[in-house]
Amino acid sequence: MSEASAHAIDHHEPVTSTGIPNKKVLMWAFLGSDCMFFGTLISTHLIYRKISATVGGNFLDIRDIFDIELTSFSTFILLASSLFMALAVSAIHKGNLNSTRWMLFGTIVFGAIFLACQVYEFTHFVHAPGNELTLSSYRGEPHVFGSTFYVLTGTHGTHVAIGVFWLIGWLIYSFTGKMSTADAMDIECCGLYWHFVDIVWILIFPVVYLMEYAF
């Protein structure tokens, strides 16, 4: 055994072969994998949408319960939160702690509004008088739309919720006095995740909602 030493522990970022920080490579690999998660869910929804178009013998018109104005609003809110996220990353790169804090706060608030809209939407759909959409049925008849709809949008909502908790973690951290430009890369990874979750919603919104009005 060689001499164990007591040198001060230094936290310099190790030099990597590509020059890209390890955590960023990890996050990109994870996002690639996450694409396949949502790809599977969206495919499931699209497959059933076409082959289970009726309920109890009647053509299924899900527009009866969709509230496209509300969903458009929450889509806008989620997209706007990405702007706050980008500004937060930019602010921490410049070392502007105060601005970072406010931008993180903005992202959290907008993410929370989106989640609140989703909770309202789910509750509303399950209890829609005469048009109840549950996990297993529509208007009391067994159907698949509720299954694919809730599991797909619910998985997305879970992603948003994880993102919100992650951001709250950063917001709390910003008050400990330890936050500095050294954390910029970590916050950037959080931003990558947040933007990705937004992009997924940009796909889900037309595929699950808007398409019902077009085809």
Place this chain on the structure above:
Amino acid sequence: MATESLKYLNPDSETEVKTKVFPRPGQNTKGIINWLTTIDHKKIGIMYGMAALFFLILGGLEALLIRSQLWNHNMDVLTNREYNQMFTMHGTTMVFLVIMPLSAAFFNFIMPLQIGARDVAFPRMNTLSLWCFIAGGIVLNLSWFFTGGSPAIGWFGYAPLTDTRFAEVLGDMGPDFWIFSLQILGLASLLASFNFITTIINMRAPGMTMMRLPVFTWMTLIVSFLIILAFPAITIALVELMFDRTYGTNFYDFLEGGKPHLWQHLFWIFGHPEVYILILPAMGIVSEIIPVFSRKPLFGYGLIIFSGAIIGFMGFAVWSHHMFTTGMGIVATSAFSILTMLIAIPTGVKIFNWIGTMWGGRIRFETPMLFALGFITMFMVGGFTGIMHSSVPIDAQHQDSYFVVAHFHYVLIGGALFGLFAGFYFWLPKLTGKMLNEKLGKFVFTLMFIGFNLTFFPMHYLGMIGQPRRTHSYNEGHGFETWNQIATIGAFILGVGIVIGVYQFVTAAFNKKLKPAGKNPWDARTLEWTLSSPVKEYNFARTPIIKARDQAWENNYGPEENHSQKEPLDDHGVHMPDRSWYPLITGLGFLGLVLGMLFHQSVDVNTGEIIRNYTPAIAGGVVAILGIIMWAIEGPAGYHLFPKEDEE
């Protein structure tokens, strides 16, 4: 604690000892805590290997019970349901708890040494994957003790076998255990793969360009990409199935609008890349061994890498050849048939490259080489029958017969397991510092080779004359008895061979009679053989500067300009990350979450209503989340070692 003060108190600076909720074990921790909190990729590799060898014996016993049941017509060793449970558990265990973790053991132990790294990119995450794998193994095998016993649905869990309505036993929990264990095993594989991808892309030693990476490391990279892209499909399919079974959704419920066919597609979109996840690591191992024992560089290095990548890529485009008889229509069936034939080309290229490597070489028939040769020959047999199955009419005849059983056992035992055993015989001297007993090794090879072929070659014939697979018994008068008895005898010979082999591996570290191995006992070619055996905890005292592909060989025999150099000794010493309790705590949290979800439902005896109690699941989840938060707060930290230059 002495070690603590040694670690944290620096006479030159004012650093203070920080008190923490769970004090971090110091660098000299011994005993069980050393293993529970380790973040050393070598120790993690050893634990992966030990656990997988245990499951290999367990899965092997299940196989022997199946073979005993088939010894003669209408035997009663197992009941119908027990038989179904046995082949389900055998398949699931061997795929997820044996071959994959054995590959992960080699990825962990060998890959960082081959690229000149001191550890993987995220050491604590690596530990978490280990604990998730072990939790998955525990959850799967706990199923034996609860309502309905183990799952009896096949390792593929086809709908509607998993439908609660068709459960043989009321309230059968087997499929639930199966679902949750696969989820947590999937998490383990995903975490490990993100880690390996980052490590190989980012932590190569200076001069170790991508086209100088050893083939095994390349295969690690390709397999990791396969895992992160294939596992999401099964994860979502299992989530949907869990919702079907627990919350009454209709994803696979054909009575209420669902399509069982969708399960097959989602399962095989994962399941076919999984086949390559199982075989590519063994191909990587064999590609390391054959050049060493032929004393020639690998023939067509670039082609082997490229074929591996093509196999990985095309592996995502052939899944429906598992479903030719489900009536997908002519276009889909033809397309998948053609693609399946095409994927045989890169596989064939690899075989010719290995033959080309041996051609004109000075071949030494030592145990690793014997297993590697066994791999090539028997993988070829499995490959040929695989090509037969790519033809739709032939596949329609073979579907669900013993011919298919013969085919995939030739690929997975004759292929993957022989490759992995070759890896054990090849790299254990590096791990333990001692040579294995060569005679015993050759004896194990002989037993396994004979036993394996006795077991599985007759199955080709049995399948051709019509014995169906996954069937509890057969009647008299079909002429199945003789070949089944030969297969059963072979299975026991194979079992004895494997047990002796496992005994040899497990005792290698403690056996005092074995000869010391030295740095490079096989006169091998890659970077790990420039290190002492066993490898020091910091791997490389000084980071090597790589000048050539087969660096260890070039250092010994190559021209001066190809010799590797070393980075100057750093005043700061070697930075080592600290041990941590949090991967274990987070893993236990996940285990609690999964068990809580498994047992959250109960039925009210009086009203017959379902009662849901999420408290244990939430408690488990909270433990996992707290573990992750504390993990983030404690940071990687670390200490420094000052190895002397010659101590590698």
